[in-house]
Amino acid sequence: MRRGLGLTGPGRVILTQDEDGIRITTADQALRRIRALAAPFAQGRASVVDEFLAERRAEAAREEGGEADAGHD
DSSP: OTTTTTOOSSOOEEEEEETTEEEEEEHHHHHHHHHHHHHHHHTTOOOHHHHHHHHHHHHHHHHHHHHHHHTOO
């Protein structure tokens, strides 16, 4: 079964039960499914990580500008 799932060596699997029986998936397969399900809700939006990095860069630029102004009293 592990070979069929592409697991070589230790690896996590997720067991879920629904009305059709028990499903065995790898953590990677589950993550891909979650991303596919969430994709329609995220269209047109930058990733949360990209948004965070843009905010941090803007904040750093403001801080650098404030420090430059502070040095010219």
